[in-house]
Amino acid sequence: MTTEMQFPRCMRAGKKVDVDQWELGDALLKEADDKATGPRGLRAVVRAFAEQTGLEYDERYLRLLRQTADTFPPARRYDGENNKPMVVLRAHTAAGNPDSLDVIVKACRKDGIGVTLENVELIQRKMRKEERENRQQEQEAAKIALNEAEAEEARAIKRKNNAKTGSDEHRRASEDREQARTTRERAKERVRSLKGAPKRKDLPAPKEESVGGLLTTARFSADISGILSTVRRMAREIEPSVEAGELSGTFIEASVEELNEVRVEIGNLVNLLRRNKGKSKGGLYAVQ
Numbered sequence: 001m002t003t004e005m006q007f008p009r010c011m012r013a014g015k016k017v018d019v020d021q022w023e024l025g026d027a028l029l030k031e032a033d034d035k036a037t038g039p040r041g042l043r044a045v046v047r048a049f050a051e052q053t054g055l056e057y058d059e060r061y062l063r064l065l066r067q068t069a070d071t072f073p074p075a076r077r078y079d080g081e082n083n084k085p086m087v088v089l090r091a092h093t094a095a096g097n098p099d100s101l102d103v104i105v106k107a108c109r110k111d112g113i114g115v116t117l118e119n120v121e122l123i124q125r126k127m128r129k130e131e132r133e134n135r136q137q138e139q140e141a142a143k144i145a146l147n148e149a150e151a152e153e154a155r156a157i158k159r160k161n162n163a164k165t166g167s168d169e170h171r172r173a174s175e176d177r178e179q180a181r182t183t184r185e186r187a188k189e190r191v192r193s194l195k196g197a198p199k200r201k202d203l204p205a206p207k208e209e210s211v212g213g214l215l216t217t218a219r220f221s222a223d224i225s226g227i228l229s230t231v232r233r234m235a236r237e238i239e240p241s242v243e244a245g246e247l248s249g250t251f252i253e254a255s256v257e258e259l260n261e262v263r264v265e266i267g268n269l270v271n272l273l274r275r276n277k278g279k280s281k282g283g284l285y286a287v288q
Helices: 008-015 021-031 042-052 059-071 089-095 098-111 117-162 168-193 208-243 249-274
Strands: none
Touching: 008 021, 008 042, 021 042, 021 059, 021 089, 042 059, 059 089, 089 098, 089 117, 098 117, 098 208, 117 168, 117 208
8 A cells, every 4th residue: 555545634634835733633643543653653654745745744743733633622622613713733732631721712812812822831831830849749748648558557567477366466457457558559559640740631721710820920930030041141151251351341330230220120029029928829820
C-alpha cells in the first residue's frame, strides 16, 4: 500500500495551502496511532508527507494536533463553527481540557480579555504551580501518615511474635497487623499519587470569578521574572566596561539616577503588596 493510500485524509489536509489544524488533527485520529512507530505511527505519517507533498512535518507537532483533536471533540471546540469565539488550536492544548477552556472563555469574554494562547498558558501555568505547591504540602502530611502506619504495623508484628500461637493476643495482633498493612498500602499510594503536578488535562476547571485574578497574578509573576532576568543581563553586559574604566562620568551619573528611580518605584510596589497582609483569603484561585 502506498503512503497516499495509507493516509488519504492526512495527505489531503496537509496539502492545503492554509492548513486547517483541526482537519489534520481529525484525520490523524482516523488514520494514525498515538505512537511513533508502526505502520500507522506518526513517523510513518511524517515520511508520507515528505514523499507525497515535500512537506516536512514534525512528529511532535502531529502528536499535538492528534491529541488536541482527541481531547476536544467538535462540539467542545471554539473554532468559530461549533462554538464562538474563534480560539486557536494551541490555546485549546494549553487549556488542557474542555471544561477549563469553557470557563476561561466565558470569564475572558465577560471581562473583555482576549482568549489568546499567551493568556491561557499564563492561567494554566499559575494553576499548575499552585496545585504543585498544594500537593507538596499534602504529600508531607501523607508521608507522616505512612511513617505512622509502618510503625503501627511493626508494633503489631512484634506483638504477634511475642504472643503464644493460638492465643487471643496472637489473633488480635494478627488482625491489627493486617489492618496496619492495609493502612500502610493506602498511605503509600497516597504519597505516590501526590508526586509532582497533575497534567493540564487533569486539572480541575477554575471558578469563573477567579480567572481574572489568575491572569493578573500570573502576568505579575512573569513580569517579576522578566525584570530579574533583564537586570542580571544588564549587569553581565556592563561589567567588562566597568572593569576597563570605559564608562564616562556623565553616563554613570545618568544611569545611577534612572536606576534609583526604578528602585523607588519597586519600593512603592513592595509597599502596595504589603498592604494586602491581613486581607488574604487563601489561595489565588479556587476550583469547582
